[in-house]
Amino acid sequence: MPPKYTKPERLWLKTHPEISEKWVQARIAEDPSILGLGDLVLRDQERMQPRAGRLDLLLQDPESKRRYELELQLGATDESHLIRTIEYWDIERKRYPQYDHCAVLVAEDITSRFLNVISLFNGSLPLVAIQMQALRIDDQVALVFTTVFNELSRGLVDEDExxxxxxxxxxxxxxxxxxxxxxxxxxxxxxxxxxxxxxxxxxxxxxxxxxxxxxxxxxxxxxxxxxxxxxxxxxxxxxxxxxxxxxxxxxxxxxxxxxxxxxxxxxxxxxxxxxxxxxxxxxxxxxxxxx
Known part of the structure; x- marks a missing residue:
């Protein structure tokens, strides 16, 4: 017997009355592997940045010296989140130069205009853009992450100090x-x-x-x-x-x-x-x- 097909319903979390950005952030923190960037672990959450707000999530590859500075955005991408993502990445790489760092922006809608802008950074800084979809199946909600822009130069392999x-x-x-x-x-x-x-x-x-x-x-x-x-x-x-x-x-x-x-x-x-x-x-x- 073939499996029974169920059509999922796409949810837009930006306007959802119950699901917030904090809820999505918590799901990623529980299991960072859902991003599709590898078997990452949570290093820090809501990390204070000197005179620059809070970094949503700091993730790390346990088999390398690569850290991921992740900013989460519900709805479509905009310039302010891109600037914030790059700013947090820059702060962290200067504070901890012994690690390799990668900026990650996760949003519900990554527009073609945004992709054109970040393509200008290709080769200048490691930047990953991930589009997130929330799908309702019966009474449950699933999150699907798709990398739409990728720059993954791997860092050196090492143990944490x-x-x-x-x-x-x-x-x-x-x-x-x-x-x-x-x-x-x-x-x-x-x-x-x-x-x-x-x-x-x-x-x-x-x-x-x-x-x-x-x-x-x-x-x-x-x-x-x-x-x-x-x-x-x-x-x-x-x-x-x-x-x-x-x-x-x-x-x-x-x-x-x-x-x-x-x-x-x-x-x-x-x-x-x-x-x-x-x-x-x-x-x-x-x-x-x-x-």
């Missing part, structure tokens, strides 16, 4: 990733404890690190995903070490030169079948950290 890391707990990561891949972090902890017996996992919003006597001690960090885990090893890049890692058969991501990180994408089979070369890499990172 310990000073800015937001503490979470194991339950957060079980929901965000899976118990299976979280178990890989447990196995890696056992290897790390061979170097330093008193280490524990330290759960943060963007990664899982290590702690010693309650303080961060990150010579390796972990980022569990649904089907794999990313292992970050703080080691200086060398041809010999790169060949050693490649020779062990690991799937590697691009080396982060700014933060001196080797990044490996690990599966359960990697951790069990390649335990010895992993143990050696963890030991090297520990020795680098303590030397």
């Amino acid at each position: 310990d000073a800015e890391a937001t503490p979470t707990d194991r339950a957060y990561w079980e929901h965000r990733a899976s118990k299976g891949t979280l178990g890989l972090a447990d196995e890696m902890l056992k290897m790390a404890r061979e170097c330093e017996p008193g280490l524990d996992l330290k759960y943060n919003k963007f990664y899982i690190g290590l702690s010693r006597d309650g303080q961060p001690f990150n010579f390796v960090t972990f980022r569990p995903r649904k089907n794999h885990m990313i292992l970050d090893l703080k080691l200086p890049q060398s041809e010999e070490l790169t060949q050693r890692i490649d020779g062990a058969g690991f799937e590697t991501l691009e080396y982060n030169k700014q933060w001196r990180l080797y990044r490996l994408s690990l599966t359960k089979a990697d951790v069990t079948q390649k335990a010895e070369p992993l143990r050696e890499l963890v030991k090297l990172a520990y020795e680098q950290r303590t030397s």
Whole structure:
């Protein structure tokens, strides 16, 4: 039997008597992935800007140094919101230059005139325009986001600094990733404890690190995903070490030169079948950290 078709009703939230901009903002904050920009996490909401009002949402890609300064607008786009979006983006990038920044404007109606204007910025600043549709299906409301203008130059991959890391707990990561891949972090902890017996996992919003006597001690960090885990090893890049890692058969991501990180994408089979070369890499990172 084919599925039953239901025609949705388009809602215009600008004039809706019950649904407000705050309601839409809350839905995005609950699940930023609905924007279609990737698996983003909420960094801040209604963020105060010096002498410039409040930024609606600050989002971040947990696997990179890219932050998204998002302004939300019900109804059609206008010049004031575009200026505000660019202004907030500029403030944030100057305050936090260690991150890559992208301006995002979300509106119900992005006009052709507006697209012509923002196309002038292409190549000058990273700007994304997303058109939002609210659809009523029976007694429920859905939000659909469509990127109509995109400039996504990716930033450098890195962990968030310990000073800015937001503490979470194991339950957060079980929901965000899976118990299976979280178990890989447990196995890696056992290897790390061979170097330093008193280490524990330290759960943060963007990664899982290590702690010693309650303080961060990150010579390796972990980022569990649904089907794999990313292992970050703080080691200086060398041809010999790169060949050693490649020779062990690991799937590697691009080396982060700014933060001196080797990044490996690990599966359960990697951790069990390649335990010895992993143990050696963890030991090297520990020795680098303590030397």
